[in-house]
Amino acid sequence: MKKQTTFSGIVLVGLGVYFLANQLHLPLLRLFQDWPALLVIFGIAFIAQAYSAREYQYIFPGIVLFGFGLHFFLASWFQRWPNHVGMFFLIIAIAFFFSSRKTKTGLGQSIFFFAFAFILMFSERFSHLFHIVETGISSVWKFWPFGLIIVGVYILWRKRK
Numbered sequence: 173m174k175k176q177t178t179f180s181g182i183v184l185v186g187l188g189v190y191f192l193a194n195q196l197h198l199p200l201l202r203l204f205q206d207w208p209a210l211l212v213i214f215g216i217a218f219i220a221q222a223y224s225a226r227e228y229q230y231i232f233p234g235i236v237l238f239g240f241g242l243h244f245f246l247a248s249w250f251q252r253w254p255n256h257v258g259m260f261f262l263i264i265a266i267a268f269f270f271s272s273r274k275t276k277t278g279l280g281q282s283i284f285f286f287a288f289a290f291i292l293m294f295s296e297r298f299s300h301l302f303h304i305v306e307t308g309i310s311s312v313w314k315f316w317p318f319g320l321i322i323v324g325v326y327i328l329w330r331k332r333k
Contacts, residue, residue, distance in 0.1 A: 179221035186213030206248070211241030228274035232267045239263035258292030261285050 190209055193201035203209070215238025222230035240263060247255040268282035 176221070178224040179217045182217035182220050183213065186217065203245075206245075208241040208244035208248075211237045211244070213241075215239070215241060222274075228271070231274060232271040232278075235267035235270055236263060239266060254293065256293055258289045261289035261292060265289055 186209075189201070190204050190213065193204035193209075197205075215234050215236070218230045218234030218237060220234075222228050222234055240260070243253075243259055243263060246253045262285075265282050265285035265288075268278040268285060272278035272282055
């Protein structure tokens with residue numbers, strides 16, 4: 173980090189509010205009394221540092237920390253919030269997406285993690301499709317040595333530059 177003033181300032185203010193909330197036990201500050209608040213504080217600090225100092229490589233860790241902290245908050249507050257491992261992959265996909273908008277890398281990873289999160293979160297609804305894919309793969313699996321032979325022949329016979 174070249175200029176850490178934004179990051180340091182947000183971390184110090186956030187930690188001050190966190191420790192003050194733990195000492196005073198005020199109902200208004202109850203939100204800041206749990207450990208996910210630390211993830212949110214550091215996530216916000218990374219995001220603010222990324223945009224204020226144009227150090228866009230900090231967007232990804234900022235969104236991951238903020239997203240994980242927010243997820244843990246919402247999972248503890250709302251019974252209906254999806255507390256599923258797929259949510260973590262969704263947060264990572266969002267982080268890759270926002271990071272790719274500024275760094276011009278990571279869009280493929282974003283799409284991959286989004287698809288993976290979708291599959292994990294909704295796999296119970298598509299279990300009959302997985303059975304079809306499984307039987308298709310098991311019948312094709314017998315012939316995987318042919319794939320090795322084809323790739324080997326291609327490597328041997330392709331034109332070398």
